[in-house]
Amino acid sequence: AQSVTQPDIHITVSEGASLELRCNYSYGATPYLFWYVQSPGQGLQLLLKYFSGDTLVQGIKGFEAEFKRSQSSFNLRKPSVHWSDAAEYFCAVGVRGGYQKVTFGIGTKLQVIP
Amino acid sequence: DTGVSQDPRHKITKRGQNVTFRCDPISEHNRLYWYRQTLGQGPEFLTYFQNEAQLEKSRLLSDRFSAERPKGSFSTLEIQRTEQGDSAMYLCASSGRTGPETQYFGPGTRLLVL
Numbered sequence: 001a002q003s004v005t006q007p008d009i010h011i012t013v014s015e016g017a018s019l020e021l022r023c024n025y026s027y028g029a030t031p032y033l034f035w036y037v038q039s040p041g042q043g044l045q046l047l048l049k050y051f052s053g054d055t056l057v058q059g060i061k062g063f064e065a066e067f068k069r070s071q072s073s074f075n076l077r078k079p080s081v082h083w084s085d086a087a088e089y090f091c092a093v094g095v096r097g098g099y100q101k102v103t104f105g106i107g108t109k110l111q112v113i114p
Numbered sequence: 115d116t117g118v119s120q121d122p123r124h125k126i127t128k129r130g131q132n133v134t135f136r137c138d139p140i141s142e143h144n145r146l147y148w149y150r151q152t153l154g155q156g157p158e159f160l161t162y163f164q165n166e167a168q169l170e171k172s173r174l175l176s177d178r179f180s181a182e183r184p185k186g187s188f189s190t191l192e193i194q195r196t197e198q199g200d201s202a203m204y205l206c207a208s209s210g211r212t213g214p215e216t217q218y219f220g221p222g223t224r225l226l227v228l
Contacts, residue, residue: 004156036219043118043205044157044219090156094215101170102147102217104156 002027002093004105012111013081021076021108023091032094033074034102035065039087047089050074061085086112116140118220120206126226127196134192135223139208146189147217148181149205150174157205163189196227 003026013019025031032051036044048059055067065076074091091105119138127133139146144165149157160179162170165186175181178196183189193200203224207217 034216041222041224043120043221044207046216046218049216092156101159101162103159106154107156 002031002095002103004091004093004103006089006091006105006108008108009106010109010111012113015083015112015114016080019076019078019081019085019110021089021091021110023074023076023105024072025074025091025093026072027093027095029096030069032096033065033067034092034094035059035063035074035076036090036092036104037061037087038090038107044090047076081110081112083112083114086110118206118208118218120204120220120223122223123221124224124226126228128228129196129198131196132192132194133196133225134190135204135225137189137191137206137208137220139187139189139206140210140218141187143208143210143218144186145209145215146183147207147209148189148191149207151203151205151222152201160191160204193225196225198227201225201227 005024034049035047038044047063048057050057050067088107088109090107092102094102121136146163148160151157161181163183178194181191203222205222206220209215209217
């Protein structure tokens with residue numbers, strides 16, 4: 001079965017600073033990979049996804065992520081964080097074939113300080 | 115495309131009562147998923163529908179839980195004899211493709227069992 005590890009439960013960055021959120025997955029083949037963002041009390045919004053092809057994926061709100069097969073990682077990055085980026089970020093892995101059963105990580109809560 | 119909607123957004127109930135939640139997926143989507151998210155955790159898969167057929171249920175879905183999607187459009191999730199451990203956010207997602215797919219999430223229903 002697939003699994004996702006987000007090693008950082010909570011991260012604090014200054015507004016304008018760069019951001020990298022870590023995600024490692026475990027799956028026997030090349031997975032489908034996702035990053036979602038969740039604001040307090042809200043549902044999940046898709047930031048970006050990787051299915052195949054170019055390993056550097058661009059998403060919404062200026063986010064990008066890079067799939068590194070050798071490291072089983074899919075880290076999320078943003079060059080300059082805005083106060084509105086404060087939220088919880090979830091990495092997720094989907095299984096190829098059949099329907100899309102998605103497994104989520106525990107999440108990383110991002111705090112942005114002025 | 116009006117997105118996935120869920121009703122109610124919040125529900126407070128007493129232990130032992132029955133509750134029912136509704137999910138309306140994006141209109142052209144034939145796949146529908148329910149997830150449960152407890153505090154400090156990522157969403158966990160509960161069940162999956164393709165059209166009106168319920169094709170998989172997680173072992174998290176005890177006998178007190180039942181989900182339906184009678185006409186392949188909206189879905190309901192019922193919890194009978196609620197317990198305090200059922201307190202969580204219940205998220206619905208839908209998708210419309212075979213193969214690589216993206217699940218779009220609703221805002222969730224927050225359940226509190228007193």
